Amino acid sequence: MSSRAVVTGLGVVAPTGLGLADYWAATLAGRGAIGRVTRFDPSPYASRLAGEIHGFEAGEHLPGRLLPQTDRMTRLALVGADWAFADAGVVPSELPDYDVGVITASHSGGFEFGQNELRALWSKGGQYVSAYQSFAWFYAVNSGQISIRGGLRGPSSVVVSDQAGGLDAVAQARRQIRKGTSMVISGAVDASICPWGWVAQLTSGRLTTSDDPERAYLPFDDRASGHVPGEGGALLVLENAEHALERGAPQVYGEIAGHASTVDPRPGSDRAPTLQRAVELALADAGLAPDDIDVVFADAAAVPDLDRAEAEAITKVFGVRAVPVTAPKTMTGRLYSGAAPLDLAAAFLSMRDGVIPPTTGSTLSPDYDIDLVTGAPRPHAVRAALVLARGQGGFNSAMVVRSAHH
Amino acid sequence: MSTTAFTLSELKRILLEAAGADAEADLDGDILDTEFADLGYESLALLETAGRIEREYGISLDEDAFSEARTPRALIDLVTAHLPAAHAA
Numbered sequence: 497m498s499s500r501a502v503v504t505g506l507g508v509v510a511p512t513g514l515g516l517a518d519y520w521a522a523t524l525a526g527r528g529a530i531g532r533v534t535r536f537d538p539s540p541y542a543s544r545l546a547g548e549i550h551g552f553e554a555g556e557h558l559p560g561r562l563l564p565q566t567d568r569m570t571r572l573a574l575v576g577a578d579w580a581f582a583d584a585g586v587v588p589s590e591l592p593d594y595d596v597g598v599i600t601a602s603h604s605g606g607f608e609f610g611q612n613e614l615r616a617l618w619s620k621g622g623q624y625v626s627a628y629q630s631f632a633w634f635y636a637v638n639s640g641q642i643s644i645r646g647g648l649r650g651p652s653s654v655v656v657s658d659q660a661g662g663l664d665a666v667a668q669a670r671r672q673i674r675k676g677t678s679m680v681i682s683g684a685v686d687a688s689i690c691p692w693g694w695v696a697q698l699t700s701g702r703l704t705t706s707d708d709p710e711r712a713y714l715p716f717d718d719r720a721s722g723h724v725p726g727e728g729g730a731l732l733v734l735e736n737a738e739h740a741l742e743r744g745a746p747q748v749y750g751e752i753a754g755h756a757s758t759v760d761p762r763p764g765s766d767r768a769p770t771l772q773r774a775v776e777l778a779l780a781d782a783g784l785a786p787d788d789i790d791v792v793f794a795d796a797a798a799v800p801d802l803d804r805a806e807a808e809a810i811t812k813v814f815g816v817r818a819v820p821v822t823a824p825k826t827m828t829g830r831l832y833s834g835a836a837p838l839d840l841a842a843a844f845l846s847m848r849d850g851v852i853p854p855t856t857g858s859t860l861s862p863d864y865d866i867d868l869v870t871g872a873p874r875p876h877a878v879r880a881a882l883v884l885a886r887g888q889g890g891f892n893s894a895m896v897v898r899s900a901h902h
Numbered sequence: 903m904s905t906t907a908f909t910l911s912e913l914k915r916i917l918l919e920a921a922g923a924d925a926e927a928d929l930d931g932d933i934l935d936t937e938f939a940d941l942g943y944e945s946l947a948l949l950e951t952a953g954r955i956e957r958e959y960g961i962s963l964d965e966d967a968f969s970e971a972r973t974p975r976a977l978i979d980l981v982t983a984h985l986p987a988a989h990a991a
Binding site for chain 1 (some may be wrong): 918919920921922923924942946947949950953956957
């Protein structure tokens with residue numbers, strides 16, 4: 497029996513659009529969502545721009561019982577999961593309990609919920625801390641709540657490896673499908689634009705201090721000064737290819753064809769970084785050659801050393817300006833765990849529509865020998881795509897997706 | 903505390919604040935003897951509810967006695983037994 501893992505449903509909650517159609521329309525139009533933080537007063541902080549989701553009213557989408565016990569990231573993840581299942585033509589409660597798993601990634605858990613409860617603890621006392629703090633902050637809570645809401649008792653877990661986790665979770669979902677689970681909902685949503693989350697992110701030293709939304713997050717540009725944080729992500733319905741065929745899935749976006757993750761040597765080591773190795777291993781896992789890849793969705797750190805490492809890895813594997821490279825995350829900011837699942841969604845839509853979305857804002861530095869897609873979307877047949885994600889601490893992850901009709 | 907009576911409407915208000923309500927879980931019907939589990943409130947929802955009752959009424963509920971109060975009527979009786987007014991009556 498085939499154990500190919502295909503993607504049959506996409507649910508997007510992004511600063512540039514709630515829902516797949518709005519997100520994709522904004523992405524092709526190059527409409528960014530980066531602006532000054534509105535959720536709190538960012539004046540006292542070194543960084544003041546974010547990619548916020550506006551207009552999300554959780555109560556319009558979720559039952560009242562879920563609201564007192566969920567962080568913003570969980571509410572967004574639950575809605576993203578609902579949309580992904582609906583897109584896949586699946587009603588989770590109608591499937592056998594143990595047929596569907598939930599595997600998400602998380603960067604930092606439910607920071608805003610935790611911040612509110614810490615404030616209650618220190619200003620009013622322990623008896624004012626919500627009982628739901630016991631799980632609402634937790635890394636695994638998005639997987640848990642999606643599982644409870646849908647009655648999904650298949651293999652479920654969470655992967656925590658910063659931004660790389662967004663791909664590592666989908667890779668774990670593919671493993672479970674290969675082991676015999678029919679369907680896994682996977683991906684990630686992070687949302688910690690609150691003062692506590694903000695100061696935690698500032699410690700990375702990788703956030704830009706620019707106040708100009710148009711010139712703040714500029715990967716592969718000589719002016720690169722760090723990234724803008726964003727919130728959101730995407731959920732994907734992964735499914736055994738035969739299962740999708742048998743039930744008549746409304747569409748098959750493509751296949752999760754290859755994946756590899758590596759960890760960089762410790763800082764100061766004379767050994768080379770390992771992103772290139774992750775790319776090579778992911779290609780080998782997919783059984784594809786560099787020539788087979790039609791577009792690379794870059795991690796796009798916008799930190800000069802990291803941009804150089806990524807551009808060099810791409811050039812070494814594919815050759816000088818031999819493959820289009822793009823970073824539509826320039827429109828959303830970096831979404832941490834949510835970034836790579838959103839890039840996977842974009843890659844599948846690129847395949848569907850034969851177009852590569854642009855990198856906005858950046859002007860390619862002459863130091864990098866890559867073919868960066870800037871300005872307008874580029875019409876281009878996409879049969880296979882590579883998505884890259886790196887996490888702080890040396891995590892590298894590479895995933896190859898390809899058309900189901902190969 | 904100025905509040906000395908713990909009624910069903912007070913319990914419903916605190917339940918809603920603590921744990922919210924689903925459209926399908928109707929708190930407006932005759933729920934005095936309906937188990938909390940059947941109303942959709944699991945142990946954590948009740949723990950949060952107990953904490954809020956304790957804060958508002960300045961009382962301390964015994965954990966075992968609280969976990970045995972499985973219906974609104976049982977919980978109202980338990981809380982009422984802890985209120986000063988109950989002793990005066």
